[in-house]
Amino acid sequence: MKNTSLLILSLLFSSWLFAQETPSSFTLQEAIDYALANNRSAKIALMDIEAAKKQKWETTATGLPQLNADADYTNWIKQQVSLLPAELAGGTPGTFVPVKFSPKQNMNATATLSQLIFDGSYLVGLQSAKVYLEISQNAKVKTDLEIRNAVINAYGNVLLSEENYEIVVKNIDVLEKNLNETTKIYENGLGEEESVDQLQITLTGLKNYLSNVERLNDIAHKMFNITLGIDLNQTVSLTENLEALTLKNMSLEILGTDDNVENSIDYQIAKNQEEAQELLLKLEKSKFLPTLSAFINAGYSGYSETFSFANENQKWYGSSLFGANLTIPIFSSGMRSAATQRAQINLEIAQVELTETEQQLKFQISAAKSDYLFAIEEYENKRENLNLSERIEQKNQTKFFEGIATSFDLRQAQTQLYSAQQEYLQSMFNVITKKSELETILNTVKY
DSSP, X not given: OHHHHHHHHHHHHHHXXXXXXXXXXXXXXXXXXXXXXXXXHHHHHHHHHHHHHHHHHHHHHTTSOEEEEEXXXXXXXXXXXXXXXXXXXXXOTTOEEEEOOSOSEEEEEEXXXXXXXXXXXXXXXXXXXXXXXXXXXXXXXHHHHHHHHHHHHHHHHHHHHHHHHHHHHHHHHHHHHHHHHHHHHHHTTSSOHHHHHHHHHHHHHHHHHHHHHHHXXXXXXXXXXXXXXXXXXXXXXXXXXXXXXXXHTOOGGGGGSOOOGGGSHHHHHHHHHHHHHHHHHHHHHHTTSOEEEEEEEEEEEEEESSSOTTSTTXXXXXXXXXXXXXEOOOOOTTHHHHHHHHHHHHHHHHHHHHHHHHHHHHHHHHHHHHHHHHHHHHHHHHHHHHHHHHHHHHHHHHHHHXXXXXXXXXXXXXXXXXXXXXXXXXXXXXXHHHHHHHHHHHTOOOO
């Protein structure tokens, strides 16, 4: 019984810890922060940086002293013999005596210390490792910017679908009341059947649309969970509303931001590619230079007819040597020259691509600013249109029940109101997402 109680407490504690790890509600900034720490792409980008750091040290270490030990054991199954003139041993001239020059078994142990003195490719490799690390770090920044933009879109989509759902439910409630009142008027002989039918058609359409909104809401929540890196079916709530978030993102100051494309992460990545091609050109040129290295070798050798190398009285013979190696490239049938020319062409391609990236970014920044400004203007316009549509619909309701307006007029006013509601919600979503897109291109986000 005691063990069972402990097991239950352990499971409850584990469940509590798991619940603490994933929040149940998010502001937009909390969602962004959580995604940057838990999104799978963000984790991979962070691991890429760590791998680049290890790569940098790996490259650096190749030019530092290297110490290697080597041991080998040889046992002749059938020993090799050499023939010596017999007269050397007092034998008959013209004949030969088979001689074995070494014992049946031998063991050697050596240690070699080597040092690279000069190698042009090593110097280029050090520079390349640094650029590779910068590429990984810039890739992480780009990933974070993309994740932030994706979270803002996903967060806005959830708010959009939730508020859309609430509006449609309210519209259905109002329409059902209108339909009930119109039905009673018709049953009392004071109205036409067409009025009931018109309202019924509108109500049926709204209910079908509500079902679709429910499905879209579920998809929006799942997309939000995926973007944050949490379980697909986990239930979370968003603590901000669409209108407040829209007002928070309406800032004309960002439109005055300097269009310096060098701040853009895409430009920095393109610049990294140019630097990488420059280093590859240097690498090919370095292959025309000589390489110089040196080494010190020391070891011991033991010989025996039987395996006695572990015995204390086994004799070991020491040896040591110092050496240097100089390699001078002389002739490669044009291979090195062709490789250098190819690297030069690739560098020129990278320079053209950098210029193209610069021009594209200037255009994208200009377009993004225009889109953001239009989104703000569109929001103001759609808000005013919504107010007008609400007044028109309310007046037509009053006229309809007073017998002044027809059911067709009321249905037309209601349809116009529903469209204005959708356009207003979409305009708020556009303000939020267009500002995020502009911030992503300008790389003005501070974490």
